[in-house]
Amino acid sequence: MSSPHNKSESVAEALDALDRGVEPDRMVLRDAVRALLTELSRRAPGRSVEVRVPPFGAIQCVPGPRHTRGTPPNVVETDPKTWLLVATGRLGWDDALRDGRLRASGIRTDITEYLPLSG
Template identity: 40%
Template sequence: MASILKKDLPEGQRALEQWRRTAADDLAATDDLPRRVWAMAVRYSLYLMERKAPGEGVEVRVAPWGAIKILEGPASDPHNLTPPDVIELEPDVWLRLVCGVSTWDEEKDAGHISAVGERDDLSDLLPLA
């Protein structure tokens, strides 16, 4: 399931770098970034995660901008299309993890990650950038 169109990869890369630079200077300032920057940064980072950990066993959802399936393991039930492991994060949480601003354990302990299933920890895969 593609999180970003191939033609949008350069824009996504720029958006993720813009989010990272802004967060490094002042994390609160990321709230002022345009919605499109947020969307493209999330989509591009999901694309990077798909490439890093291909598979069908875990669904990672970053609403409203994307969802991917990663890691080997049991695929979706053909009746409901949901894999046995599902992780849901808000865009700000996802980007903090992707960019190394926070850790999986910090976000999980703060209650910012909803994860169901045996493979509910992506700490070995993050940060991405």
């Protein structure tokens, strides 16, 4: 597993690749996604919302009622590149929802108060 310092660097490296119009290296993108998910779980500790970024990670976060069985009632799901852009403030939450790049179901899924994150 990469060190936290390397994971922070991976966010910058992945964003740089996207800025240049190239696909980020898969391992760099994975580390960037995980670093940003880790930061979200640190900023919003809890278990009421599940944030999924397949295939690289999923966390539970946000204070509130805890989910324990079956399909979680509050789920945010997106692809790795969209997560990277939304989590760093380069793509707005509402824009990602409107474009269908981010799906949020449940009354507690608006996590914009915790964004943008730093890796």
